[in-house]
Amino acid sequence: xxxxxxxxxxxxxxxxxxxxxxxxxxxxxxxxxxxxxxxxxxxxxxxxxxxxxxxxxxxxxxxxxxxxxxxxxxxxxxxxxxxxxxxxxxxxxxxxxxxxxxxxxxxxxxxxxxxxxxxxxxxxxxxxxxxxxxxxxxxxxxxxxxxxxxxxxxxxxxxxxxxxxxxxxxxxxxxxxxxxxxxxxxxxxxxxxxxxxxxxxxxxxxxxxxxxxxxxxxxxxxxxxxxxxxxxxxxxxxxxxxxxxxxxxxxxxxxxxxxxxxxxxxxxxxxxxxxxxxxxxxxxxxxxxxxxxxxxxxxxxxxxxxxxxxxxxxxxxxxxxxxxxxxxxxxxxxxxxxxxxxx
Amino acid sequence: xxxxxxxxxxxxxxxxxxxxxxxxxxxxxxxxxxxxxxxxxxxxxxxxxxxxxxxxxxxxxxxxxxxxxxxxxxxxxxxxxxxxxxxxxxxxxxxxxxxxxxxxxxxxxxxxxxxxxxxxxxxxxxxxxxxxxxxx
Numbered sequence: 236x237x238x239x240x241x242x243x244x245x246x247x248x249x250x251x252x253x254x255x256x257x258x259x260x261x262x263x264x265x266x267x268x269x270x271x272x273x274x275x276x277x278x279x280x281x282x283x284x285x286x287x288x289x290x291x292x293x294x295x296x297x298x299x300x301x302x303x304x305x306x307x308x309x310x311x312x313x314x315x316x317x318x319x320x321x322x323x324x325x326x327x328x329x330x331x332x333x334x335x336x337x338x339x340x341x342x343x344x345x346x347x348x349x350x351x352x353x354x355x356x357x358x359x360x361x362x363x364x365x366x367x368x369x370x371x372x373x374x375x376x377x378x379x380x381x382x383x384x385x386x387x388x389x390x391x392x393x394x395x396x397x398x399x400x401x402x403x404x405x406x407x408x409x410x411x412x413x414x415x416x417x418x419x420x421x422x423x424x425x426x427x428x429x430x431x432x433x434x435x436x437x438x439x440x441x442x443x444x445x446x447x448x449x450x451x452x453x454x455x456x457x458x459x460x461x462x463x464x465x466x467x468x469x470x471x472x473x474x475x476x477x478x479x480x481x482x483x484x485x486x487x488x489x490x491x492x493x494x495x496x497x498x499x500x501x502x503x504x505x506x507x508x509x510x511x512x513x514x515x516x517x518x519x520x521x522x523x524x525x526x527x528x529x530x531x532x533x534x535x536x537x538x539x540x541x542x543x544x545x546x547x548x549x550x551x552x553x554x555x556x557x558x559x560x561x562x563x564x565x566x567x568x569x570x571x572x573x574x575x576x577x578x
Numbered sequence: 579x580x581x582x583x584x585x586x587x588x589x590x591x592x593x594x595x596x597x598x599x600x601x602x603x604x605x606x607x608x609x610x611x612x613x614x615x616x617x618x619x620x621x622x623x624x625x626x627x628x629x630x631x632x633x634x635x636x637x638x639x640x641x642x643x644x645x646x647x648x649x650x651x652x653x654x655x656x657x658x659x660x661x662x663x664x665x666x667x668x669x670x671x672x673x674x675x676x677x678x679x680x681x682x683x684x685x686x687x688x689x690x691x692x693x694x695x696x697x698x699x700x701x702x703x704x705x706x707x708x709x710x711x712x713x714x
Contacts, residue, residue, distance in 0.1 A: 268695035463712035
């Protein structure tokens with residue numbers, strides 16, 4: 236400002252009543268700015284908190300059936316998540332060998348999607364669990380936090396839920412043995428759908444005990460999906476999404492920006508991964524599978540397979556392909572986990 | 579006292595430019611007090627929210643959410659009230675300086691308040707301009 240230049244120094248004091256028009260104008264501009272900033276920021280903050288509370292709360296659905304409805308044996312199990320000890324509920328279904336004997340040598344951890352549970356009628360999770368059991372794989376199907384019979388918790392789209400998958404691994408490795416006569420499980424694989432698949436990959440990336448991963452319609456990065464879904468669900472403009480996501484961080488300690496399976500999927504190598512995605516998936520577009528497969532293949536010893544299911548909508552590949560889906564997944568697990576030696 | 583006399587003497591001996599700068603700096607600092615208070619209270623609120631979340635973690639999700647939301651909203655409400663009070667007091671000081679003829683000091687404080695308003699608006703502006711790529 237010219238008034239601050241040495242050549243035109245404003246006098247430190249002026250006679251009373253000598254207030255310039257520019258000073259009066261400046262005062263009004265600043266006051267107006269202050270009022271606007273307080274109102275706008277307060278409203279933005281309040282709506283961001285509202286978005287955060289809505290985003291993390293999903294009503295729990297009860298499980299609609301048990302493995303007994305498929306003629307399978309099972310036991311109810313309860314185990315804590317890793318790190319935060321959330322008590323999770325599930326079923327342990329022993330595998331059925333061709334001779335009718337039961338086995339627990341190879342166990343598949345089934346990880347459901349958002350707003351679902353261990354039966355997930357829509358994705359056919361209970362039926363798929365039954366199919367895997369009949370093909371000789373024991374199944375640990377459990378409800379992640381805030382799902383089915385497990386305790387309510389903030390939904391974090393994989394950020395906290397990966398602890399649940401790791402808890403399932405701990406349970407299989409060192410928890411009480413559901414069928415003592417069958418012994419402890421020898422080798423562990425994982426199957427996940429949608430959020431469950433993303434969560435499974437994040438858990439497998441840090442837990443080498445998970446020897447093989449089937450990822451059905453996982454997202455590579457949750458942020459683009461939230462940027463589409465939050466405005467749709469809240470009926471607020473896109474600009475409220477970053478505020479809502481920041482508010483979830485403050486309120487619940489979760490960071491959605493780090494829910495990016497594509498950043499860690501390469502760590503799963505050399506363990507094999509089978510990516511499955513429906514071509515008609517509009518919720519998590521098939522480009523997510525391309526991104527995940529490309530990221531997984533950056534590992535020098537990567538073992539990656541992909542299967543684009545024609546006409547399948549989100550989480551509908553099993554329902555669309557039926558027996559072909561089971562055959563492909565079973566063949567993948569047999570190759571990755573090896574045969575059951577108790578036959 | 580001699581030292582006081584000396585200080586007074588040296589103060590009056592300063593040139594008008596440095597005297598202007600000193601009073602302008604003081605005005606700017608006073609103008610930044612509301613922003614400083616806001617930042618401190620918001621930071622403390624975030625810390626208390628995290629603490630509340632940890633303290634009631636064993637009581638279940640709903641109790642945890644309730645505690646976190648209450649602490650956050652209460653903290654932000656306190657921050658808002660303190661911020662507004664600080665702004666009103668600063669504006670009163672500015673009026674007094676203007677009436678007393680300390681125009682440079684008043685102007686610096688006003689500019690600091692304007693800067694404060696822009697900083698407070700910054701998160702909203704960033705949310706508007708940050709690139710977002712919603713899934714198709």
